[in-house]
Amino acid sequence: xxxxxxxxxxxxxxxxxxxxxxxxxxxxxxxxxxxxxxxxxxxxxxxxxxxxxxxxxxxxxxxxxxxxxxxxxxxxxxxxxxxxxxxxxxxxxxxxxxxxxxxxxxxxxxxxxxxxxxxxxxxxxxxxxxxxxxxxxxxxxxxxxxxxxxxxxxxxxxxxxxxxxxxxxxxxxxxxxxxxxxxxxxxxxxxxxxxxxxxxxxxxxxxxxxxxxxxxxxxxxxxxxxxxxxxxxxxxxxxxxxxxxxxxxxxxxxxxxxxxxxxxxxxxxxxxxxxxxxxxxxxxxxxxxxxxxxxxxxxxxxxxxxxxxxxxxxxxxxxxxxxxxxxxxxxxxxxxxxxxxxxxxxxxxxxxxxxxxxxxxxxxxxxxxxxxxxxxxxxxxxxxxxxxxxxxxxxxxxxxxxxxxxxxxxxxxxxxxxxxxxxxxxxxxxxxxxxxxxxxxxxxxxxxxxxxxxxxxxxxxxxxxxxxxxxxxxxxxxxxxxxxxxxxxxxxxxxxxxxxxxxxxxxxxxxxxxxxxxxxxxxxxxxxxxxxxxxxxx
Numbered sequence: 109x110x111x112x113x114x115x116x117x118x119x120x121x122x123x124x125x126x127x128x129x130x131x132x133x134x135x136x137x138x139x140x141x142x143x144x145x146x147x148x149x150x151x152x153x154x155x156x157x158x159x160x161x162x163x164x165x166x167x168x169x170x171x172x173x174x175x176x177x178x179x180x181x182x183x184x185x186x187x188x189x190x191x192x193x194x195x196x197x198x199x200x201x202x203x204x205x206x207x208x209x210x211x212x213x214x215x216x217x218x219x220x221x222x223x224x225x226x227x228x229x230x231x232x233x234x235x236x237x238x239x240x241x242x243x244x245x246x247x248x249x250x251x252x253x254x255x256x257x258x259x260x261x262x263x264x265x266x267x268x269x270x271x272x273x274x275x276x277x278x279x280x281x282x283x284x285x286x287x288x289x290x291x292x293x294x295x296x297x298x299x300x301x302x303x304x305x306x307x308x309x310x311x312x313x314x315x316x317x318x319x320x321x322x323x324x325x326x327x328x329x330x331x332x333x334x335x336x337x338x339x340x341x342x343x344x345x346x347x348x349x350x351x352x353x354x355x356x357x358x359x360x361x362x363x364x365x366x367x368x369x370x371x372x373x374x375x376x377x378x379x380x381x382x383x384x385x386x387x388x389x390x391x392x393x394x395x396x397x398x399x400x401x402x403x404x405x406x407x408x409x410x411x412x413x414x415x416x417x418x419x420x421x422x423x424x425x426x427x428x429x430x431x432x433x434x435x436x437x438x439x440x441x442x443x444x445x446x447x448x449x450x451x452x453x454x455x456x457x458x459x460x461x462x463x464x465x466x467x468x469x470x471x472x473x474x475x476x477x478x479x480x481x482x483x484x485x486x487x488x489x490x491x492x493x494x495x496x497x498x499x500x501x502x503x504x505x506x507x508x509x510x511x512x513x514x515x516x517x518x519x520x521x522x523x524x525x526x527x528x529x530x531x532x533x534x535x536x537x538x539x540x541x542x543x544x545x546x547x548x549x550x551x552x553x554x555x556x557x558x559x560x561x562x563x564x565x566x567x568x569x570x571x572x573x574x575x576x577x578x579x580x581x582x583x584x585x586x587x588x589x590x591x592x593x594x595x596x597x598x599x600x601x602x603x604x605x606x607x608x609x610x611x612x613x614x615x616x617x618x619x620x621x622x623x624x625x626x627x628x629x630x631x632x633x634x635x636x637x638x639x640x641x642x643x644x645x646x
Contacts, residue, residue, distance in 0.1 A: 121292070122256040123248065124504035125240055128161070129233070129261055129275075131205045131309025132338050133464055135161035136240055139501050140248070147501050150243055153178055161464070164308075165202040166231055172223060177235040182369040200365040204228040206309055208271040209264075209334060226278055233282035254286040260294045260504040264310045264332045268517070269581070269598055269625050294504060295624060301458040302483065304445060304475070306465035308338045311441050315452045331448060335440035337465030340380060341372050343433040351423050352397070352416055356407035367401040374400050375425075383430050384469035390427045397421045438474050445475065449482055458485040517581040518551040519561075519598075519618055519625070522590045524568040535589070541568050545580060545587050545595065548618050552585065560619045567605060567612060575603040577616055579627055601629045604636070 125138045126147075137149040153162045162178035169175050175198050182200060203217040207225035219225060241253050251257065261279070263272060272295055280288045305312040312332035348371075349357040360368050378393050397404055398421040408416060416423075449456055459479065461472055466488050476486050527535070527542040535542050548561045567575050582595040590597070605612050615630040630637050 120256055121258045123244060123251060124258045124260060124501050125244070126501035126504065127236070127240070127259060127261045129205065129236075129263075130161070130164055130307050130464070131203060131336060132164055133161040133308055134164045134232075134236060136236070137501050138240075138244065138247075148247075150239070152243075153239070154180055163202065164205060164232060165200060166204075166228060166235075167198040167200050168220070168223070169198060172227070174231050174235065177232060182366060199223075200369075201228055203309065203338070204232075206334060208267060208274060209310075210268065210271075211334065215334075226274060229275070229278040230281045233279055233284060237282055237284055254290075254292065258292050258294065258504045259284055260296055260501065263295050264305075264307075264312045270596075272624055296504075301460065302445070302448060302452075302456045304441070304459060304461045304463075304466075306441065306461060306463040306468075306471065307336045308464055309334055309336045311335050311444060311463075311465075313444055313448045315448055315456060331444060333440060333444055335437050335444075336463075337380075337437075337468065339437045340433050340465075340468075341375065343436065344372070344375050344380075347429065347433065348395075348397075348423060351412065352404060352408045353410070353412045356404055356409075356412070359407040360401060360404045364401065364403040367403050371395070371397070371400045379425055379430055380433075381467050382469070383434070385431065385434075385473055387427045390430070392424055392426045393430075395423045395425060397423060434468075434470055434474075438471060441471070442474065442478050445479060449479070456483050458487070459483045461486070461488045512554050512556050513620060515549055515551050515553050515555060515620070517583055518547060518585055518587070519549045519579065519581050520545045520547045520587075520590075521563060521565070521616065522546070522578045522580060523565065539569060543590065545582075545590050545592070547586060549620070550585055551583065555620050558619060558621055560617050563616045563618075565614045565616055573605055575605055575612075575614055577601045577603065577614070577629055579618070598625075599627065601627060603629050603631055605631075606634060 121141060123138055123140055125136055127136045128134060135150060137147050139147045149160045151157060151160050158179070163182050165178065165181040166174055167176040167181035175181075181198075182202065199220050201219060201223065204219060204225045207216050207219070208229075209216070219228070244251055244253070244257065259279070261275065263275065267275075275295070276288065276293060279285060279293055280290075285293045302313065302315050310332050311334075314331070345357055345368075346354075357368075374395065378395075383390065397416070405421070445459075459475070461475060465471060472488055479486060522543055523546045524537075524539075524541040524543050527537070527540055531542045531544075537543070546563070548563060549555065565575065565577065578590070578600045579598040580590045580595050581598050582592070584592075584594055587595050589595075601616075603614050613632045615632060617628050617630070619626045619628075628637060
């Protein structure tokens with residue numbers, strides 16, 4: 109695959125950048141290695157002071173050129189002039205990060221025809237990268253982005269090796285690194301005790317144990333699910349659909365996306381981040397559709413139109429209605445937390461709720477109510493939205509703090525051995541061999557970071573001129589064959605084998621880093637090393 113070079117030890121890291129590439133919002137923080145405690149958070153977007161994060165969104169033209177990105181790609185106050193929405197000529201795209209998940213395709217948000225989600229991720233990272241480079245160059249003149257800057261990207265706990273590799277490829281294509289397996293790009297999840305990272309799209313959890321020497325060990329498998337804050341927004345839109353017709357909301361989404369986003373932002377600022385589940389304090393809120401999204405009026409028909417006109421295009425959000433938006437989402441989050449707490453062998457000393465959605469008073473109140481008896485300290489940092497970016501910078505400066513990880517999957521090689529009656533006859537090859545799954549590392553095993561698993565392999569046939577080593581993973585503890593249900597090919601190394609009919613042993617190594625899995629093969633005959641030149645099956 110183009111872009112790969114031999115492993116080179118990257119040196120002279122002067123600045124660490126932590127990038128929180130979120131489902132709905134993204135941002136970055138940075139620090140110089142000489143002042144690791146002085147972490148700075150970017151709050152300037154499009155040359156204007158704003159929030160610490162901007163929308164994970166793009167606006168394309170008809171030829172898939174990026175017109176706008178971030179907040180500028182989405183919400184705009186409706187302009188009545190000529191009855192047209194200012195953003196109506198472009199194609200707004202968001203939630204594309206969700207396509208990295210392993211859920212069924214039908215559960216993923218649709219993308220415009222002709223746009224691949226990897227293209228969207230790459231385009232967004234390219235735009236974000238421009239801001240990062242400009243910010244660092246203003247701060248430290250003469251800094252080489254590809255030689256002096258370690259980039260640490262946070263990833264959801266549920267991301268597998270395939271998703272992380274796609275992220276790495278997109279980052280390479282976007283110019284974050286100058287060769288694909290550069291050590292100046294790292295991936296991390298946020299973890300300390302029980303971390304509940306409530307973002308816009310995903311909620312990610314992991315339990316870590318703090319040892320006496322200050323290092324962290326992973327106590328359970330990291331878990332996560334798509335039940336972040338944007339799913340409360342979806343419940344709100346469903347309710348609007350009940351009032352004006354689901355088709356009207358869909359037409360607004362297709363033809364006036366900026367107005368739809370303006371409506372959602374109005375809901376978030378007026379209701380979502382103020383609601384605290386106290387009926388005595390909550391006052392019903394009115395959402396004026398005529399003001400927030402006037403274009404919807406042309407799509408409302410029949411009895412819905414008669415009723416909403418009688419209500420003067422006002423939708424009232426009372427206490428019970430707003431609570432119904434939150435409850436199904438919070439139920440999923442609490443179920444995830446319950447599962448993580450049950451999986452850890454030791455009592456969890458503390459729980460930290462971070463991420464954009466953690467700003468919701470109701471979410472934090474619900475978590476405290478559900479788990480106060482199990483966890484003595486439940487807290488949210490003063491700046492929860494920026495907490496993930498800070499953590500990424502901290503990880504980059506202090507990478508050795510993560511000492512062990514628990515494997516989420518079983519890893520193995522496809523090897524060939526002589527067929528015996530222990531295997532089905534239909535699996536017997538013409539060569540007399542049978543291919544099987546050889547387990548190298550089992551799910552649930554706690555392994556030290558950078559721990560390597562070795563396996564010596566020889567070709568099955570003396571006449572072979574190459575050896576194909578395919579790595580497979582499964583969510584099960586063990587499987588027999590590489591085509592068993594739930595087993596996926598991770599990648600393949602093809603080893604050249606000169607001198608047929610001689611003893612030709614290859615040493616295969618599987619290494620588990622803090623958040624990535626690497627493979628390499630060493631030909632003991634000619635001394636040739638094969639590492640990141642493998643072809644990953646995506």
